[in-house]
Amino acid sequence: MYDLSVITKWIHELLMSFMPGWLATTIECVAIGVALLLVYALLALFYIYFERKVCAAFQCRLGPNRVGPMGLLQSFADMFKMLIKELITLKNIDKFLFALAPYLVIIASMLSFAVLPWGKGLQIIDFNIGIFFLIAVSSIGVLGILLAGWSSNNKFTLIGALRSGAQMVSYELSIGLSVLTMVAFAGTMSVTGIVEAQENLWFIFSGHVPAIIAFVIYLIAGTAETNRGPFDLPEAESELTAGYHTEYSGMHFGFFYLAEYLNLFIVSGVATLLFFGGWMPLHIPGWEGFNQVMDYIPSIVWFVGKAIAISFIIIWFKWSFPRLRIDQLLALEWKYLLPINLFNLVLMVLVIVYGLHF
Amino acid sequence: MANIQEKIAKLFPEATFEDGEILLVNIPDAKWHQLAKCLKEDAELHFDHLVTIVGMDWTDKLGCVYYLNSTKHNTSLSVKVTTDDREKPMIHSVHDVWKIATTFEREVYDFFGIIFINNPDMRRLFLSIDWKGYPLRKDYDMNPEVNPVSLENERQEDTTVSYVEKEDGTIEKKVVEIFAPEDFVVNIGPQHPATHGVLRFRTAVDGETIKKIDFYSGYIHRGIEKICEGLTYPQTLHFMDRMDYFSGQQYHHGLCLAIEKALGIEVSRRAHVIRVMMDELSRIASHCLFLGTFCMDLGATTMLFYTLRVREQILDIMEKTCGARMTFNYGCIGGVMQDLHPDFVKDVKELLAVLPKNIKEYNELFIGNVIAKGRLEKVGVLSREDAISYGVTGPSGRASGWACDVRKTHPYSIYGELDFEEVVYTEGDSMARTKLRIAEIEQSAKILEQLIDNIPEGEYCVKVPKIVKLPAGHYFQLVEGCRGAFGVYIESDGGTSPLRLKLAPPCLPLANVVDHLTQGSKIADLITIGGSLDYIVPDIDR
Numbered sequence: 001m002y003d004l005s006v007i008t009k010w011i012h013e014l015l016m017s018f019m020p021g022w023l024a025t026t027i028e029c030v031a032i033g034v035a036l037l038l039v040y041a042l043l044a045l046f047y048i049y050f051e052r053k054v055c056a057a058f059q060c061r062l063g064p065n066r067v068g069p070m071g072l073l074q075s076f077a078d079m080f081k082m083l084i085k086e087l088i089t090l091k092n093i094d095k096f097l098f099a100l101a102p103y104l105v106i107i108a109s110m111l112s113f114a115v116l117p118w119g120k121g122l123q124i125i126d127f128n129i130g131i132f133f134l135i136a137v138s139s140i141g142v143l144g145i146l147l148a149g150w151s152s153n154n155k156f157t158l159i160g161a162l163r164s165g166a167q168m169v170s171y172e173l174s175i176g177l178s179v180l181t182m183v184a185f186a187g188t189m190s191v192t193g194i195v196e197a198q199e200n201l202w203f204i205f206s207g208h209v210p211a212i213i214a215f216v217i218y219l220i221a222g223t224a225e226t227n228r229g230p231f232d233l234p235e236a237e238s239e240l241t242a243g244y245h246t247e248y249s250g251m252h253f254g255f256f257y258l259a260e261y262l263n264l265f266i267v268s269g270v271a272t273l274l275f276f277g278g279w280m281p282l283h284i285p286g287w288e289g290f291n292q293v294m295d296y297i298p299s300i301v302w303f304v305g306k307a308i309a310i311s312f313i314i315i316w317f318k319w320s321f322p323r324l325r326i327d328q329l330l331a332l333e334w335k336y337l338l339p340i341n342l343f344n345l346v347l348m349v350l351v352i353v354y355g356l357h358f
Numbered sequence: 359m360a361n362i363q364e365k366i367a368k369l370f371p372e373a374t375f376e377d378g379e380i381l382l383v384n385i386p387d388a389k390w391h392q393l394a395k396c397l398k399e400d401a402e403l404h405f406d407h408l409v410t411i412v413g414m415d416w417t418d419k420l421g422c423v424y425y426l427n428s429t430k431h432n433t434s435l436s437v438k439v440t441t442d443d444r445e446k447p448m449i450h451s452v453h454d455v456w457k458i459a460t461t462f463e464r465e466v467y468d469f470f471g472i473i474f475i476n477n478p479d480m481r482r483l484f485l486s487i488d489w490k491g492y493p494l495r496k497d498y499d500m501n502p503e504v505n506p507v508s509l510e511n512e513r514q515e516d517t518t519v520s521y522v523e524k525e526d527g528t529i530e531k532k533v534v535e536i537f538a539p540e541d542f543v544v545n546i547g548p549q550h551p552a553t554h555g556v557l558r559f560r561t562a563v564d565g566e567t568i569k570k571i572d573f574y575s576g577y578i579h580r581g582i583e584k585i586c587e588g589l590t591y592p593q594t595l596h597f598m599d600r601m602d603y604f605s606g607q608q609y610h611h612g613l614c615l616a617i618e619k620a621l622g623i624e625v626s627r628r629a630h631v632i633r634v635m636m637d638e639l640s641r642i643a644s645h646c647l648f649l650g651t652f653c654m655d656l657g658a659t660t661m662l663f664y665t666l667r668v669r670e671q672i673l674d675i676m677e678k679t680c681g682a683r684m685t686f687n688y689g690c691i692g693g694v695m696q697d698l699h700p701d702f703v704k705d706v707k708e709l710l711a712v713l714p715k716n717i718k719e720y721n722e723l724f725i726g727n728v729i730a731k732g733r734l735e736k737v738g739v740l741s742r743e744d745a746i747s748y749g750v751t752g753p754s755g756r757a758s759g760w761a762c763d764v765r766k767t768h769p770y771s772i773y774g775e776l777d778f779e780e781v782v783y784t785e786g787d788s789m790a791r792t793k794l795r796i797a798e799i800e801q802s803a804k805i806l807e808q809l810i811d812n813i814p815e816g817e818y819c820v821k822v823p824k825i826v827k828l829p830a831g832h833y834f835q836l837v838e839g840c841r842g843a844f845g846v847y848i849e850s851d852g853g854t855s856p857l858r859l860k861l862a863p864p865c866l867p868l869a870n871v872v873d874h875l876t877q878g879s880k881i882a883d884l885i886t887i888g889g890s891l892d893y894i895v896p897d898i899d900r
Contacts, residue, residue, distance in 0.1 A: 055659075058660050059659070059660050059662075059663040059664075060663055060664075060667070155544045155545075156544070159544070159563075159566070159881070163566075229657055230657060230729055232657065233882075319659065320658070320660060320723075321657070321658060321727065321729050322653065322656035322657045322658040322724070322727065322729050322733060323656055323657025323658075323729075323733075323882070324729055324732070324733070325732070325733060325880055325882040325883070326880060326882065327566075327880065328729075328732050328733075
């Protein structure tokens, strides 16, 4: 497995050799920021295209196929359309909060994006509470949604925002608990540490029953957390037109749209990290030859590939299931997922204490 | 019929009778409310279903004709109540006897200005609140300057009026607030994805819970009944495609039957068979579209494409024969417009071959889904009594246990000879309404199977006079549309155009019952209930 930190280290030393330390660090930060934004935008465009094609396949359609070969440029065309659209200013709204809301949402999603383990040695920040930081910053998003709903001065957006608040706060619990289960298993909160703990066997295999339960719960809660079907109540288009972002136009709407797709990637990325070994290739103990072949595949391909595979499952949910009702949604969380989760945490602790894992 | 007449004559000596296909009772307004109560509550009469209220202007007097059905004895009756006062005509309301009367009376008020005493809601139903005059009166001023097209927003009011009769017989006008001052009112519609058209529900909510719904319609009111009064009978037929645009074939069938009955024309067997087959094909197409859009309302978009596949196939069949995919305009007086396309038999057989597979797929994808069950079961439960009282016919009424299929209760055309079941469920919830439509697709397929190999030879349209003049009198015909019983009332003075053509669509009662069904449920349930009732807005507004 090739360690990408060699490259980053080389760049760092190269910069340090002919300029003062503060300048080198600043240049690195800017470069990383730009790279991050670029990857963010490109991934979002890919996801839009991906979802459209997948959903078209489910619905016996072709999906985008006019702009560019196989419709590949469709998302770019959509992006440019979004960029040149007017930002409509509304009367009787709280202008500051209205403008702030999309940025809060996108910042939350970008910050969590930054913590993901992209490949071996390819990580922006790696600190000992990485996963805790991720959960903390991803919760900022709900603030943006609540503000958007409130400041639009519209009854539909307000109901959408209230639904969203109730939903996200509830499902945050499930996400947190299933992450906690896996953190307990890994014994570290550091993102790199969690990946490296899965070198021999991914957690979903080594943690067997409690890990699988945690994964299922994480997948359900993650779908709810990203406001996607069948949990897309905050923006249920047949009930609340577009929910909390009804009043947004142009790029402000674009931010919500981007954040929604990127949150899908982040949720899948975290699932990859916690259950499927992050960028770690598939290793089967005892199969040395197989493991070696797997190692030739670059780590970044492993990570992105696994994340997209999990996103496919979440997209599959959306295009198959009808939407839940708000009371059913909350009952699912508080009556079923939460107790199962607590029980699962205890089970996991027992598994660890008695060494019942592989 | 004779004993109904005897019984009413004994109880109400003032009543006079006119014989006809349906017995007509003339009753003075003072006794009307008493008679209505008696008609409904007497076990031998038991007229519990108010089919429609036809407002009429006979130039010398104004009045209403009430069409009643008994669900117990399967008998029909009509009652005529008139008033001589043209300045401030008043008739007693029967909203406490049949619940649907509240809305039917509003419609009559809107078009004829007849005030119904004691009706709790005497607003206009379709026209804007500032409309001058009552358009279906014969002395109505059609000058566009009287009611210019407004470029401003329509004026809105949060109050309604009610004319209440006091103990001493005087009538007092009362202004009633629609919503309480503390209500949080959300406008669902007119531009809303789930109202299936421009219909508006003003919804008072408490959090996510619905307290009250004020149903507001008329956004695409085109005055079809008024337009028809100036057209010849063959011309009126064209409007039948433009109400419930999925039941165009059945509505054509209904109006044709009424006109043919009046003219005494006997339609050829071939035309009958073609008409029935077209009716059933439209029914399958309509129910397929219902399933698709309903699932889309619930967030399951994929289903739409699966159901549209079948609908497309039917529309292709229709296109080959009728030349249109939406406004078929196929039925005509004396038969149908043109003969069947040579491919018709082959195409229908192909359709029948793929239907069972598709239905199985729908059941697996949606009906069996656990989320769908949670969303539909026990949601919007309509009891049988309420279904009858609110006049909810069609699949929605049958899901509540009311066997109201006109094809069975008052068989027309060749339905009497065909072997099919009237599917009736008793649950009355949204799930029953959905499943019932799937079952009806199967029954329609059964009818098609019986007919497809037995299309008799003969002429598809019999000879009719060049100029159609209906003998003076009144004619009433009920047919089963895709969404319920569709009634046509024609009153003729012997001329080439009708004196009054009343169309009684099934969707007005369906939209009207939403308030009753949604009280205390969640906003998301409003979408479920509205979707499962499957109303079509142009059919409500006409």
